[in-house]
Amino acid sequence: MKKTAITVLALFLTFCFSGTALAAERGNERKGKYTYRNVYKACFERGAVQSQKPALNPDAKTQEQWTRVFEGKDLEQFGCQQEWGALSQEDIADIYAYLYEHAADSPAPAKCK
Numbered sequence: 001m002k003k004t005a006i007t008v009l010a011l012f013l014t015f016c017f018s019g020t021a022l023a024a025e026r027g028n029e030r031k032g033k034y035t036y037r038n039v040y041k042a043c044f045e046r047g048a049v050q051s052q053k054p055a056l057n058p059d060a061k062t063q064e065q066w067t068r069v070f071e072g073k074d075l076e077q078f079g080c081q082q083e084w085g086a087l088s089q090e091d092i093a094d095i096y097a098y099l100y101e102h103a104a105d106s107p108a109p110a111k112c113k
Contacts, residue, residue: 027090032098033089043080055079058102059109066103070096 036054044052054079061069068090069077072091087095102110 001080011082027095027097029094029097029101031091032094032096035087035100036095039078039080039083040094043083046082048080048082056099057111058099059104059111061099061103061105063100063104064105066096066100 036053039047039050040054043049049055058066069075075092078084084111100106102108
């Protein structure tokens, strides 16, 4: 009985920690939305773009297309290279999570307002 309880507890903890690791790897979409908007706000204040609004809305691409953009690190299409270059990997993962979760083929497509 004691071995069974320990085994069940070990499996439970394994699932808990693996779920946390996957969530951290994917990024935080709420932080991503905030960071994505701030990239363009900083770019606008520097005078590099005409609008504070991001160049691409999340619904401009499908989830698969967003995955290809971020896996290939094809970030030039966003413009504002100086601001994107200053982002940490965590910030980029957060932005990816935001764009992916609100892509054109997602359950909740979104546009930047």
